Amino acid sequence: MTKPEILQLGPYPAWDQEPLDAAFTVHRLFEADDRAAMLANVGDRIRAIATRGELGASRALIEACPNLELISVYGVGYDAVDLAACRERGIQVTNTPDVLTGDVADLGVAMMLAQSRGIIGAETWARSGKWAAEGLYPLKRRVFGRRAGVLGLGRIGFEVARRLAGFDMQISYSDIAPKSYAPDWTFVEDAVTLARDVDFLFVTLAASAATRHIVGRDVIEALGPEGMLINISRASNIDEEALIAALADGRLGSAALDVFEGEPNFDPRFRDLPNVLLQPHHASGTIETRKAMGQLLRDNLTAHFAGSPLLTPVV
Incomplete structure (x- = not known):
């Protein structure tokens, strides 16, 4: 045949x-x-x-x-x-x-932990000899007990939030409507309000014309100079120009990104920012x-x- x-x-x-x-x-x-x-x-x-x-x-x-x-x-x-x-x-x-949901959620949480606790910088500090020569690594920020927001509570967003609950975090989410499967988490109608009320904002939306640049200047500035943006969805959901500008001038505290416009040839300005964790679009990258x-x-x-x-x- x-x-x-x-x-x-x-x-x-x-x-x-x-x-x-x-x-x-x-x-x-x-x-x-x-x-x-x-x-x-x-x-x-x-x-x-x-x-x-x-x-x-x-x-x-x-x-x-x-x-x-x-x-x-x-x-x-x-x-x-x-x-x-x-x-x-x-x-x-x-x-x-479904088959990749758990791994994507795992990496999102790992990125939050790595960025908040400075894991990559601290490893470099120890490996380079600075620990012995200059003393303890600069203090970073805790994760447990803080406020997390999930923008898009679909399969991946739900699994992210479920993992965050293990850190005793206060969890809010925004979607087109409240979800019956999330009775213990707070529904917030719009992304700006969600960002204003949290320390960590996870973007887990499916991408569409309606969600393009949904995380723009207003959302980024609402998250603020102490906030962290984590994107494990699609690059088009983020206004990268607004993000780079806010990271550069301190209007946003930090970001952890697994996806980029034009990847793998992403905007080189990201490489020069000390407050962004870069990953090569590998959230589902397990055997x-x-x-x-x-x-x-x-x-x-x-x-x-x-x-x-x-x-x-x-x-």
Whole structure:
């Protein structure tokens, strides 16, 4: 039987690539010297696209594959997929939610701890010999018992808040409406008020046109010179110009970021700021989760071509 032909937009680990290659005829767009020529050659044979959250699938790419039926996203975020183009053409979209929720929440909390307690700087202090030469590392700020806000109490936001409860933190959240599954946490209607009332603000929103730059100057200044912003969602949810300016002049205390506009070529001004913790978009970057993500991506592809219901449909 002829294997379905799919277009792969970015590399996967070998444990995902090998079973993908075994099940499908895979055309690796990311390896092509001339991508336009490759699409012109194979585009009309492509029935599915295997992509990653940050790569998505543009309207131009979708239109270059006239027989496209499915876009399977390796990741929970699908904002980089042109959903309007998919709906117009009846193309289904899937992602890989749930399997990465715990790891993303873990890293968000770890970033808060590392930044608040100065863990990276303190390790450098000890390793460099400054501890012996200059004495104790400068004092930092505690985490337990302080106030945390979660902007977007979906799967990941809920798991972040659940972990923060273990630190006896006062937890507030903002979303489109109060959540019945969060009776012990305080609902706040808007992001500015939420930021004003907390010490740590976690951004865990799904990205959309409506949430673009939702964390702008007003929210950042409400969080204030003692506050910390932690972003484990999408870069588009943050106004980076406003963030960099506030970090530089002290209107915001600190930030911990796992995502950036234009990554991996993010704004170089971040590197010069001493009060920001930078991470390379690896919140889901554990072996266990990446294997589960790859399996779910393939399971959605397999279900589609078998005529079975999709496991995690978005569109």
